[in-house]
Amino acid sequence: MTHAGPGSKSVVLGEDELTATAATPVFDVVVVGAGPAGSAAALEAARAGLSVALVERGPFPGAKNVYGGVVYGRVLDELIPRWWERMPVQRWVTRRSTMVMTPSQALTVDFRTEDWGRPPYNGATAFRADLDGWLAEQAVEAGAVLVTSTVVTGLLKDASGAVAGVRTDRPDGDLRARVVIACDGVNSFLAKEAGMFPDEHQAEHLTLGVKQTLALPRETLEERFAISGRDGVDIEMLGCTRGIPGGGFLYTNLESISLGVVLGLTGVREAKTRPEEILAELKRHPAIAPLIRGGEQIEYSAHLIPEGGYRSMPELAGDGILIAGDAAAMCLAAGIWLEGVNFALGAGMYAGRAAAAAIGAGDTSRRGLAGYRKMLESSFVLADHRRLRDFPGLVLSDRMQRNYPGLVCDLVQGMFQVDNPRPKPGLRRLLRRSAKDNGVRLRDLVRDTWTGMRGLR
Structure with missing residues (x-):
């Protein structure tokens, strides 16, 4: 054969x-x-x-x-x-962004480096x-x-x-x-x-990835993402899944964008919603819609992902x-x-x-x-x-998915908002207000922060 x-x-x-x-x-x-x-x-x-x-x-x-x-x-x-001299790549990732979102807000931490655009490279879309x-x-x-x-x-x-x-x-x-x-x-x-x-592989350890590939002219794509040559962008998102455990992603290819969401199987079932509805909402988000405007769908796909980590191996x-x-x-x-x-x-x-x-x-x-x-x-x-090993449970937890994106976005909005003639509120006051408005207890915030820091040490 x-x-x-x-x-x-x-x-x-x-x-x-x-x-x-x-x-x-x-x-x-x-x-x-x-x-x-x-x-x-x-x-x-x-x-x-x-x-x-x-x-x-x-x-x-x-x-x-x-x-x-x-x-x-x-x-x-x-x-x-x-x-890198032989592998078929689309773009070398020289910008890495993490976006925290609510339906009307988005906070992005964006990092760019020239070091990732030359050998031996860090990552590539493919x-x-x-x-x-x-x-x-x-x-x-x-x-x-x-x-x-x-x-x-x-x-x-x-x-x-x-x-x-x-x-x-x-x-x-x-x-x-x-x-x-x-x-x-x-x-x-x-x-x-x-x-x-x-035991049987548990559904709570699996997520469903749903992705669209949207074709865009190379010149349009590079202008929107402020890149050139073979430079590319990787954006990971939290808070774009209606509280269903998961997240979103956007990657630039040479002449297309890969946009998708990753959703916990049990969360999708309990929410009684369809993954394509979540993806459609992400496409309409004010932080995403301008980036994909005019994109023509050339692929739609879905696949299971094992995200239980070390404890589920x-x-x-x-x-x-x-x-x-x-x-x-x-x-x-x-x-x-x-x-x-x-x-x-x-x-x-x-x-x-x-x-x-x-x-x-x-x-x-x-x-x-x-x-x-x-x-x-x-x-x-x-x-x-x-x-x-404790990160998957933390990232997919209800607080991380439902509460923290709003807390973070409200906190930053409060810091940058100018309410003259009232004086600027202190950071502690803003944190307490944002935590209360988003249903976060400060002791849970401290505990989750400690869990995250412990895994990073």
Whole structure:
């Protein structure tokens, strides 16, 4: 079979490699899911000289994914040296803004730096179809076999109960492996089948991302956002979801804007509203409407995001299996940090290395694969999640979603408002008034501030 993804080379899967014979095809490693985590895992395992199958259910990597966000590239320094010379990017993010909103107010903290507009860069906006295709191509060039249009339907197990491969919907059957690396996305059914989650994945740990991509002429976009060349803007928003746990985002691409909201599943259900209604309200907000005026919708998409953080992660290693990326809930939703692809890349890279080490040592049991978690704990992947483990609960709390945006905006409005001939009120008086008007008890404000500061120390 042949795969040709957007902007990538054709990858031919030899019939002798997967033709049904007397025995099921055997690989050292089967990676399920050709997203960032899966391709990074396949790349590292192939570099170690292992036989690797990278299995993707779509016709090409990225075909089933929607994405209009920011990729942070520091982990790529180790995985693909000088990646910025080859990776398909839309814009380099040189402005990072955090916007706190009420229906009629908006306070923005805006940061711009020239340092992020030159190598080695900090972050870039990218489209997943382009990014995933490029990452999978790196794995194939290292020796991995890319198997597209193939759905993995379950796990193969040996007599001891250890994972020994995967079942597929291919006419030529199953794929056996010494190690399976599950990168099959949020709510991973492979992780569940392997017993990696102690309980059913709870809806309160999931959010729904809804996004529109709006086309704008490049000149118009750059004028509105005060950027030029390949510079780009990343705006994260709080207080734009009617009190439903979540937030909003706006990212600039080369000739389009990605605008969306992220909403807690249980909150959406309890509010009895539709996500597109929340997004429509955001588009009408006085701080957003001028930025997107005249934009033509070219994409509308939705996907689940695992935002439970460290406390919601499954077991990461079992007998013959490793879990990485969204399948392992490795998405950092901590207010000022909203990251996922970099954690997926890091986890996939270490999963590939751990699989190679275990196969080399002749022990692919849970114990033999335990080096995976050790690698993650000594890296940013689990170190950041562990340090910020209380942030998802704080960011998605009722006070943060319903009360604090109004408190902050009213406080700032009171500071800047001129009410002559009355004298200016003191900051303490303004804080007390804003807290009272927005239903915030000062002791709760102090406690939440302490929780936030503790995670930052």
